[in-house]
Amino acid sequence: MTSSPIEDFADRLAAVETGPACTNFFDHSDPANALRRQNLVAYLSDMLDRAPKVLLVGEAPGFRGMRITGVPFTNRTMFQGPANPFGLFGSGKGYVLPPEAAGVAAEPTATVMWEVLAELGFLPLLWSACPWHTHLPGRPLSNRTPTPAEAALGTPFWQALTGIFPIETVVAVGNVAHTSLRRSGLDVPKIRHPAHGGRARFKQGLHELLAAGMAQ
Secondary structure (H helix, E strand, O other), X not given: OOOOXXXXXXXXXXXXXXXXXXXXXXXXXXXXXXXXXXXXXXXXHHHHHHOOOEEEEEOOOOOOOHHHHOOOOOOHHHHHOOOOOOOOOOOOOOOOOOHHHOOOOOOHHHHHHXXXXXXXXXXXXXXXXXXXXXXXXXXXXXXXXOOHHHHHHHHHHHHHHHHHOOOOEEEEEOHHHHHHHHHOOOOOOEEOOOOOOOHHHHHHHHHHHHHOOOOO
């Protein structure tokens, strides 16, 4: 059976050796990672049907968010309740949480991201400059800013998404993504990351891009 471009994408993501203090939670070392690959394929397949023209690139997965779910800017509660206003996620949508999700607090950044997108009525494709979990050495339940080398390792993956999807505009969400995208030769607009009290400025920045016609 021939695999789809999205399945190939997930397989390539799983095959990357990320190095110390950077966890590839899609690889084949843990059976639970198969669920995360399945969730990622489900998200990207659903988004492919919606043909987004804008790609928002964040920093890296958090240990309470994509590290658990396998889907950018999501947390476990999004998979357990009703679908969001865009009809994504929620129980009955085919997403499966790995066993370790039980008891993990929901990442607030994911909640803020989707609240703002719903308020603006805007559905972009979401991704991260470094799509693996960077953490402090010996502390897997922590988050760490990815190094330039780790972000560079992720560059082929956001680039691949711009080929799979009809992306016309790439937007950096935060400084890490902006620096990484510029290093790859892409001059892109930057908006505030929604984490750490950035909700209002994130929404304002995205609203301004929409008003200027840069993100539709």
